[in-house]
Amino acid sequence: KQEVTQIPAALSVPEGENLVLNCSFTDSAIYNLQWFRQDPGKGLTSLLLIQSSQREQTSGRLNASLDKSSGRSTLYIAASQPGDSATYLCAVVTDSWGKFQFGAGTQVVVTP
């Protein structure tokens, strides 16, 4: 059974520092991996989608890498801002139905 783990569970950094969020999965046979952001009381916002054949994706200050063989993905957020404060979720697709297996998330606080 696929298990997705996110470390750390919570992270607090001062504004301007780079953020590094980790995601690991036990079964490397994934189709794709997606990073989401969730603000308190809100739904999920898709940040980056990495296909299984890709090694990384970039969007603005965000960069996500994928190493299928070692079962890891890392989300980097450069020059963090207070507006980056949220919970970040990693999810992998491991079956033909396309349903995700989610990690428990990393709660990020960026202090001014």
Added chain:
Amino acid sequence: GAGVSQSPSNKVTEKGKDVELRCDPISGHTALYWYRQSLGQGLEFLIYFQGNSAPDKSGLPSDRFSAERTGGSVSTLTIQRTQQEDSAVYLCASSLGQGLRGDYGYTFGSGTRLTVV
């Protein structure tokens, strides 16, 4: 529409009552998913619809839960005889998946917060 719309945004119900939660996916998205997020828990898959195929109901926690999708668009999740442990945020997502294993990624709605008292 511009995004995935869910209604109501909040629902408080008495234990034992039935509730219906609605999801309007993005126009043209053939795949629709329901997830549940309980307090302090991760997201739990409930059910998946893809076009005219039989839905994947493997995540429904009990036979009190059911869902339907009419005309390949709007979906309704029904919980009968609600229990306090049903309290959670119910999230709907849609995708252009077309059976391509979510290759186009998901768009989530804002969710329905269900509280059973």
